[in-house]
Amino acid sequence: MALAIGLEVTEATLVPVRTPRAATLFGEGQVRNIAAACEQNQAELVIVDGALTAIQQRNLEEKLKRKVIDRTGLILEIFGERAATAEGRLQVELAHLDYQAGRLVRSWTHLERQRGGFGFLGGPGETQIEADRRLIRDRMARLRRELEQVKRTRGLHRERRGKAPWPVIALVGYTNAGKSTLFNHLTGADVMAEDMLFATLDPTMRAVRLPGVDKAILSDTVGFISDLPTQLVAAFRATLEEVTSADVILHVRDIANPDSDAQKAQVLAILEELELIGEGGGEPSIPIIEVWNKWDLLDAGRAGELECTRASRGDEIIIPISALTGQGCDQLLEVIGRLLTVNARLHHFVLPAGAGRQIAWLHAHGEVVADEDAGPVEGGGEEGPQRRVKVLLTPRDLGRFSRL
Numbered sequence: 001m002a003l004a005i006g007l008e009v010t011e012a013t014l015v016p017v018r019t020p021r022a023a024t025l026f027g028e029g030q031v032r033n034i035a036a037a038c039e040q041n042q043a044e045l046v047i048v049d050g051a052l053t054a055i056q057q058r059n060l061e062e063k064l065k066r067k068v069i070d071r072t073g074l075i076l077e078i079f080g081e082r083a084a085t086a087e088g089r090l091q092v093e094l095a096h097l098d099y100q101a102g103r104l105v106r107s108w109t110h111l112e113r114q115r116g117g118f119g120f121l122g123g124p125g126e127t128q129i130e131a132d133r134r135l136i137r138d139r140m141a142r143l144r145r146e147l148e149q150v151k152r153t154r155g156l157h158r159e160r161r162g163k164a165p166w167p168v169i170a171l172v173g174y175t176n177a178g179k180s181t182l183f184n185h186l187t188g189a190d191v192m193a194e195d196m197l198f199a200t201l202d203p204t205m206r207a208v209r210l211p212g213v214d215k216a217i218l219s220d221t222v223g224f225i226s227d228l229p230t231q232l233v234a235a236f237r238a239t240l241e242e243v244t245s246a247d248v249i250l251h252v253r254d255i256a257n258p259d260s261d262a263q264k265a266q267v268l269a270i271l272e273e274l275e276l277i278g279e280g281g282g283e284p285s286i287p288i289i290e291v292w293n294k295w296d297l298l299d300a301g302r303a304g305e306l307e308c309t310r311a312s313r314g315d316e317i318i319i320p321i322s323a324l325t326g327q328g329c330d331q332l333l334e335v336i337g338r339l340l341t342v343n344a345r346l347h348h349f350v351l352p353a354g355a356g357r358q359i360a361w362l363h364a365h366g367e368v369v370a371d372e373d374a375g376p377v378e379g380g381g382e383e384g385p386q387r388r389v390k391v392l393l394t395p396r397d398l399g400r401f402s403r404l
Contacts, residue, residue, distance in 0.1 A: 001071075002047055005078050010041035024063065025056045035064050047074055054103045072099060075225075087150045094143040101136050166365075167340050167396075168217045169208070170243040172271070173252035174263035175223025178293040182252060182323035183220040186333070211337035214364045219246065224267050244274055247396075248287050248339055250332075255292040255306065255320070287339050289317045291332065296322040341367070344392040350374055353385040361401060366391040 002009050015030050024031055025048070038046065045067050046060070052070040060068045069077070076096050083092045171179040183189060187206035204220045221243060243249060251267060253260055271277050277284040292306070310318045319335060321328030346369065351358055353373075362368060374386040393401065 001049075001074060001078070005074070005081055007045065007047075010043050011037055013037065021056075022053075023055065024059045025050075025052060026060075031060070031063050038064055038066055045069070047071075057103070087147070087154075090143055090147050090150065094140060094147065097136050097140050097143070101133065101140075166207075166215050166217050167213065167247040168219060168245060169248045169250060169336060170219045170221060170246035171250050171252055172221055172243055172267060173223065173291075174254065174267055175225050177223065177252045177254040177257075177263070178323045179223065179252045180220055182250075182291070182293065182321070182329075183218060185323050185326055185329055187218055208333075210340065211334050212341045212367055213337050216247075216336075216340070219243075224263075224270050240270075240274060243271075244276065246286055248289065248336055249276070249284070250289050250291050250336075252291045252293050252323075254294050256294040256297040287317075289319060289332070289335060289339070292318060292320040293323050295320040296325055296327060341392070341394060344394045345398075347391055347393050347398065349389045349391070351387050351389060353387050355387075358401070359387060359389060362389055362391045362393075365397050365400075366393045 013034070015026060015034070017026060017030075021027060026034070034046065037043070043066065046064055046069075048060075048068065048070045050071055052060070052068070057068050057070065076092070076099055079088075080092045080096065083089045171183060173179050183204070183206070187208050189204070189206045205217050208216050208218045210216050221240065249271075251264075253264055257263065268277065271284075271288075272279060276286055277288075292310075295303070298306070306320070310320070317335060317339070319328055319332045321332055323329070344367065349358075349362070359371070363371070368389060368391045370388070370390040372388050374388040
């Protein structure tokens, strides 16, 4: 994870903690070993892959004579560097402040100072730590108000898209599973796609063409991760709201990763929190296609094992692909197209020949079986040429067409 922010990892050590120490988390001997490793490798930063209290962080910094951050701090730094939109920056700052508010517990000695009271007999006044807490609270309140406005704006955009004729396909998956690479391949976009964690933080949407569907919207989302800090669970909830309004969800998995099954469980747990699937992996409320990405990295033996697994899960839609080479992507598009049109029914419309907008809409968003001249038909006291259109439409598209 440290590589995702451009840090050079000089040494990674597994430190067993039988009994966590309240002061330093690690035992005295372990702290000395870490200090020796820092000296030997000339390390300037120590990252603990776990949660540290403010006291533990301060004590470790004093003993190691180096900056110390925990897992939450590192993730916040990564998010802060990657956030590109105004909303993303607001969310990162809110999460940072929430995290820092918990660090203002005797973390720095300058916070012990007091400001004087009023007059000669005034009280001790406001301590620096209290002032800093108040400033953080005020700033967090302002950020929450701004985020609520952003949330309302995003809701309006979603509502407008809901009235538009195009279905939405959401990409979800564990961080670094290849979502953005697949997004770029399918849409021809140039979204940042790197072999690192959290390359994508802000939702991105582009149009994509599918068999039987003239136009759909593909949405790239932030990657999931295990043990996501509580500050980020709350702050980044809005970025996942796009998933809840999708017509189809593509669950992209790095099938070549040894931890792929554990990553899948983490993604499903988050989808369950969003109430997109029932408890315990129940029936999804939105169709889910499981996309096994990086298939080209598997050897023949492992690929054969996974093919057997896929065959045994016949009730699920699983498509093996390589987003980098494009292998399997055409099949994926065909499956998405079939899924979006599976409930299509044949409808007959007789429209005025001058209703070009409605006729063009039916051609663009349905499968037109026949479009022929119906001759002049009397209606409403007027005569005029008419078109008889037979078209396959899903119930959703039929509702959209009726609003035209």
